Amino acid sequence: MHRRGVGAGAIAKKKLAEAKYKERGTVLAEDQLNQMSKQLDMFKTNLEEFASKHKQEIRKNPEFRVQFQDMCATIGVDPLASGKGFWSEMLGVGDFYYELGVQIIEVCLALRHRNGGLIMLEELHQQVLKGRGKFAQDVSQDDLIRAIKKLKALGTGFGIIPVGGTYLIQSVPAELNMDHTVVLQLAEKNGYVTVSEIQASLRWEKERARQVLEHLLKEGLAWLDLQAAGEAHYWLPALFTDLYSQEITAEEAREALP
Amino acid sequence: MAMSFEWPWQYRFPPFFTLQPNVDTRQKQLAAWCSLVLSFCRLHKQSSMTVMEAQESPLFNNVKLQRKLPVESIQIVLEELRKKGNLEWLDKNKSSFLIMWRRPEEWGKLIYQWGSRLSERSFCGYLKSCGLVVRRVSRSGQNNSVFTLYELTSGEDTEGEEFHGLDEATLLRALQALQQEHKAEIITLGDGRGVKFF
Numbered sequence: 498m499h500r501r502g503v504g505a506g507a508i509a510k511k512k513l514a515e516a517k518y519k520e521r522g523t524v525l526a527e528d529q530l531n532q533m534s535k536q537l538d539m540f541k542t543n544l545e546e547f548a549s550k551h552k553q554e555i556r557k558n559p560e561f562r563v564q565f566q567d568m569c570a571t572i573g574v575d576p577l578a579s580g581k582g583f584w585s586e587m588l589g590v591g592d593f594y595y596e597l598g599v600q601i602i603e604v605c606l607a608l609r610h611r612n613g614g615l616i617m618l619e620e621l622h623q624q625v626l627k628g629r630g631k632f633a634q635d636v637s638q639d640d641l642i643r644a645i646k647k648l649k650a651l652g653t654g655f656g657i658i659p660v661g662g663t664y665l666i667q668s669v670p671a672e673l674n675m676d677h678t679v680v681l682q683l684a685e686k687n688g689y690v691t692v693s694e695i696q697a698s699l700r701w702e703k704e705r706a707r708q709v710l711e712h713l714l715k716e717g718l719a720w721l722d723l724q725a726a727g728e729a730h731y732w733l734p735a736l737f738t739d740l741y742s743q744e745i746t747a748e749e750a751r752e753a754l755p
Numbered sequence: 756m757a758m759s760f761e762w763p764w765q766y767r768f769p770p771f772f773t774l775q776p777n778v779d780t781r782q783k784q785l786a787a788w789c790s791l792v793l794s795f796c797r798l799h800k801q802s803s804m805t806v807m808e809a810q811e812s813p814l815f816n817n818v819k820l821q822r823k824l825p826v827e828s829i830q831i832v833l834e835e836l837r838k839k840g841n842l843e844w845l846d847k848n849k850s851s852f853l854i855m856w857r858r859p860e861e862w863g864k865l866i867y868q869w870g871s872r873l874s875e876r877s878f879c880g881y882l883k884s885c886g887l888v889v890r891r892v893s894r895s896g897q898n899n900s901v902f903t904l905y906e907l908t909s910g911e912d913t914e915g916e917e918f919h920g921l922d923e924a925t926l927l928r929a930l931q932a933l934q935q936e937h938k939a940e941i942i943t944l945g946d947g948r949g950v951k952f953f
Contacts, residue, residue, distance in 0.1 A: 610783055611764075689769075714777050720770035720784075724822050732770045 556593060559637035566643065597636060597644040600625050602653070605668035613717035614669030615658075615681075615735035618642075621666055641666075660685040665735060671716040680709045681733070689722070689732040760798050763791060772815075772822035774831065788824075788832045793841060797856040802922040805851040806830075843928070855925050862918055862929035866907065867938055869916055870900060870952040901942070903949040 554561045604624045608616060622638055629636065645666060648655040654670035660682045667673065673681075683698055684690035695706035710731050713719035722730040765771040765787045775781040795814050796802070809815055809829055816823040824832070833852060836842035840858040845851045855862070906912065908926055913919045918926070930950050933939035940951045 613780075714775075714780070717777060717780050720768070720775055720780060721773055722770040722822075723773045725769065730769065732768065734768070737764075737768060 557634050559635055559640055562593075563637075563639055593634075594640070594644045594647055597625070597640060598648050600628055601641065601644055601648065601666075602668070604628065605666070609668065612733070612735040613719075614667060614671060615718050615733065616666050616668065617735060618664040618666055620735075658682075669716075671718065672712075673716075676705070676709050677712060680706075680713070684731070684733055685736055688736040688738065689725075689730045691725075691728050691730055693728060760795065763787065766791065766817060767820060769820060769822050772817065772820075772824045772828075774825075774828045785832060785835050789835050789839065789841070792832065792836060792854065793856040796854045800920075801854065802925055803845065803851060803853050806833075806849070809833075853924050853928075855928070857917075859925065859928035859932045862921065862925065863932040863936075863938075865916070866918055866926075866929055867933055867952060869913065869918075870902065870939075873900070873912060901944070901949055901951045903944050903947055905947065907950070 551561075551565070555565060601621065604621060605614070605616060608624070618638055618641065622636075622641060625636060625641065642657065642664070645655050645657060649657070654668065656667035656673070658665040658667060658673070658678050658681060665681060665685075679699060680690060680695060683695060690710070692703060692706045692710065695701055695709070696703060699706075710719065713731065713733070714721060718735065719731045719733050722732055765784075771784065771787070775784050792814065796804075804812075806826070806829065810823070810826055815829055830849075833842055836854070837844070837852075840860070841855050843853040843855075845853055857865075902910075904923065904926060908919060908921050908923070918929075921929075927941070930939055930941050933950075933952075934941060938953055940953070942949050942951055
C-alpha cells in the first residue's frame with residue numbers, strides 16, 4: 498500500500514517530473530518561437546513589398562492618403578504614432594506629415610504678427626501650397642488637419658476651431674474658451690462682430706459679450722474699429738479675406754526662422 | 756496722381772484707422788503707419804507736408820473705405836517718425852514738417868561713399884592717363900574734393916545715384932550729419948553753397 502506525498506522519495510520524484518515538464522516547455526517554446534520567427538519574416542517581406550508598392554502613392558496622392566489613414570484606423574494603427582518605426586521609415590508617412598507640420602509652423606509664425614495667431618484653413622492651405630512650389634507633391638486640407646492634429650498632440654499650442662463649415666487654426670496658446678470660440682464663429686460671416694450682434698444671435702447679456710471682445714483684443718486677435726456705422730466693430734485679421742492673396746513679406750519670413 | 760502705389764493690406768483694413776487700445780497691436784499699427792508714410796512720400800517725391808494737407812491726403816484718408824485717421828492719431832504717427840529720425844518739424848506750431856524716407860545720416864553715408872569713390876576714380880584716372888600703373892593699396896585718401904550742392908543733386912556724375920534729385924532741405928541735413936562726423940564741411944561757393952569732403 499502506498500502512502501501519499503511526503504518522504505524524500507516523493508520529493509525527488511516531484512522534482513524529476515517538474516524538470517521533465519520544464520524541458521518539454523522549453524522545447525515547446527522554441528518550436529513556437531521558430532514558427533513565429535518564420536511568420537514574422539514572411540510578414541516583414543510582405544510589408545516591405547507593400548511599402549515599396551505604395552510609398553510613391555502615399556507621397557503623391559492626397560486621396561490615397563485619406564484612404565490609407567482610414568484603413569489604419571480600422572485596424573487600430575496610427576501610422577503617425579511615432580517618428581521611428583515601420584510606418585514612418587518604410588512608408589515615409591511620418592516624414593510626409595512631419596515635413597508638412599514644419600511648413601505649417603513656418604507659415605503660422607510668419608503671419609502671426611498680422612493675425613495674432615489665428616488663421617483660416619483656406620489661407621493656410623494657399624500659403625503652404627505656395628511655399629511648396631510647382632514641383633512638390635499636392636497637399637490637401639485633410640492633410641493639413643492631420644498634421645495639425647499631430648502638432649496639437651505634441652503640445653505645441655496648436656488648436657482647431659470649427660467655424661462656418663471650415664476651420665480656424667490657432668497657432669498660439671491663447672486662452673480660448675467656449676465663449677470665445679462661439680464669438681469667433683459668429684464673426685466668420687463678415688470678418689467682424691459687434692456687441693449687438695452677439696446679443697441678438699447668442700442672446701447674451703451685454704457684459705458677457707463685452708468681456709469676450711475685450712479678451713480677443715487683449716490676445717491680439719481682434720482690432721477695434723470706432724468709425725463704423727452705429728457701434729464699435731471688432732475685426733479679426735484672420736478672417737479678413739483681403740489678406741488671402743497677400744504674399745508673405747521678406748520681413749515676415751525672417752520672423753519665421755528660429 | 757496715385758500712380759502704381761501699392762497700398763499695404765492694412766490700408767484696406769477698417770480698424771487701421773482707429774488707434775488700437777491693445778499696446779502690442781498698437782505698436783504693430785504704428786510701425787505699419789510709419790512705413791506707409793515713408794513709402795508714400797518716397798514714391799510721390801514729397802519731402803515736406805503740412806498737417807492740414809496730411810489730413811486730407813489719401814495717405815490718411817481712405818475715401819473708398821470711409822475711414823480716416825483722426826488728427827490726434829496722425830500726430831502720434833508723426834511723433835513716431837520724428838523719434839526715428841525720419842521727420843523734422845519746420846515750425847514751432849508743428850503745422851508743417853520735413854519728411855525724409857532715409858534718415859540724414861543714411862543719406863550722408865551714401866553721399867560720402869560716392870564722393871570718395873569719385874575723387875579716387877578721377878585721381879586714378881589722371882594717373883593712368885599719365886601712363887602710370889595704379890594699384891590700390893588702401894581705401895583712404897579723399898583728396899579734399901569739393902562739390903556744389905547742385906552738382907550733388909543734379910549733376911551728371913550723380914545720375915543713377917539714389918540721392919540724385921534729393922531736395923535741398925534733406926541734402927543739407929545729410930551734409931550737416933557728415934559735418935558732425937568731421938567727414939565734410941559745408942562751404943560757401945560763389946553765391947551758393949558746396950561741400951568739401953575730407
